[in-house]
Amino acid sequence: MxxxxxxxxxxxxxxxxxxxxxxSDTVLKANSTPATAHTDPVFSEAFGQVIEKLRTVVGTKDGQPFVIAGSGTLGWDQTAANLVEEGENVLVLSNGYFGEGLADCMETYGAQVTCLRAEPGKRQPLAEIAQALRAKKYKLVTVTQVDTSTGVLADVKGVADLVKEHSPETLVVVDGVCATAAERLYFDQWGVDVVVTASQKALGSPPGISVVVASQKALSVLAARKTRVPAYYVNWNRWLPIMKSYEARAPKYFATPCVQAIFALNTSLTEILSSxxxxxxxxxxxxxxxxxxxxxxxxxxxxxxxxxxxxxxxxxxxxxxxxxxxxxxxxxxxxxxxxxxxxxxxxxxxxxxxxxxxxxxxxxxxxxxxxxxxxxxxxxxxxxxxxxxxxxxxxxxxx
Ligand SMILES: Cc1ncc(COP(=O)(O)O)c(C=O)c1O
Incomplete structure (x- = not known):
């Protein structure tokens, strides 16, 4: 063994x-490298690779990763702040504690939330979701792929298919904090618009990084906002040039990146993608x-x-x-x-x-x-x- x-x-x-x-040992070693400037070419290379590898992990060609210091919850804030405007409808499919938290976060940013709660240990019947999608126009539908409070696996493809059929303009948002890199998810193929995840679960590295991947459709929704993004740190308009720059292996500053955590994440992504x-x-x-x-x-x-x-x-x-x-x-x-x-x-x-x-x-x-x-x-x-x-x-x- x-x-x-x-x-x-x-x-x-x-x-x-x-x-x-x-x-793994290699991830732990990468997490304990000496102080390195966030402008160092070694760091730009690691950051650029993280962005590219995350696309492979979630199965997208042109989805935009955002790799920002924080935990999984920060991804909820990013999604709500950037994609929802005051008074817009959001459908939350809640299978437990984390679905409830996501609903609360959406409301914090002014969303009108409809929460479809599954019985504990179950998920919402697709027919019920279809009915909700027919009843009202939603800006987003959110689904927690694995609600960590119950271990229930949601049917993300089933939900995305329903959205395509009944409300194609609605964005499909997946909380993959306890799922990404463990549960099947094919971002482009299934038509997912946002995946929110974090470094410390199946991505196999220390806590400290909020990972979000947003579709081009989600970014066009951001571009078409009528109102300002009501937050500073999580505003994707500030982060997008940073992500693009590091992907081109050129450092750019908005807020200090978590250098060692990104080295560690790059190492664990290399290990994941070695298979x-x-x-x-x-x-x-x-x-x-x-x-x-x-x-x-x-x-x-x-x-x-x-x-x-x-x-x-x-x-x-x-x-x-x-x-x-x-x-x-x-x-x-x-x-x-x-x-x-x-x-x-x-x-x-x-x-x-x-x-x-x-x-x-x-x-x-x-x-x-x-x-x-x-x-x-x-x-x-x-x-x-x-x-x-x-x-x-x-x-x-x-x-
Ligand atoms: C499904 C799910 N969503 C969101 C979160 C929040 O992530 P974090 O604790 O990294 O902020 C968790 C945490 O366990 C989670 O399991």
Missing amino acids: STSNNNSERSRPLCMIPGPVEM SMEKVFAAHEQTAARVRAAVNKWELSTVATAPELCSNAMTAVWLPETIKAADLLPKLKARGVVAAGGILSGKAHRYFRLGHMGISATRDNGFVDATLRAVAEALEECGHGAAAAATGRSSPPRL
Whole structure:
């Protein structure tokens, strides 16, 4: 088994939450390079490569990446501030905590939000989305590809197809923070207009970079605004010349870029693209299937209510009635694995979440196997395990 990673000499637990995720040694080294001017040609080359490689990762020829210091949430602000004007309609497809946050962000910038909420563990039926698209004109429709609170995978292609059919001028915005580079997404082919993501999940590098890719159609919507962009830092009119300049390997200043984080992201993108995106997606699908098989073996249920609704980047698992996340997580940590508790309001203690994206999925490093072993043992220590056979299958709590 290859352990081509700093974890071969690990004296720390594996970070198996749904992001930040484990990083390769080369990414860690790139993140600790000495001070480098943002005007240095070495940095311009790295920045230019990041912009080009992101296009390949999301599957676009002419989409415009924005690579800006910040976290995933900054991408919400970028989208809302640049593409929505006061009073315009936005349709938010919410599958949980992050869908709700995105709706809140849109409202912050003056959008009239209609929120289609799925039942927990499910996604909105396409017929319901089609009906909403026929009922009103929306400037944007947003879809959270994987809502990290539930591990539910949205049908981005299905949504984009509906938009094409019922409201082709509406922009399709995908929150891919917990999905990009793990879940299939074909930006140009599916007709996506904005993907919002971040450096610290399946992109495999440290937290600190907000990544957004915008279609030319989205940029033309920005150009046609009647009102000023109501924000300073996130105004794409300021960033567009910066991105174009660095892509041409020429430095240009608006605000100081996160130099080391960009070196690290460039390194992780090189590692991702050393394989094909198809292989990267397949590796995540196979890893997620192994995790789901283990959940079955533990006689537990995923929060996502059907296999086709389960994310390939992470899994949320209901605990038996008798065990709380706060009981399980320390026992996991004692076994060298950090997992996450739940974040669904009122149900947070009833489930736990595992991240299995990035190098945990694409490399033969044993991280997922070690995690699954640790979960089985910790469950058993909590009284579930042999006991599970006697007490029967756990059922998801009523929501
Ligand atoms: C789906 C989704 N959207 C948005 C965010 C916000 O990203 P960040 O925490 O990097 O600001 C997260 C964070 O986990 C997320 O999972």
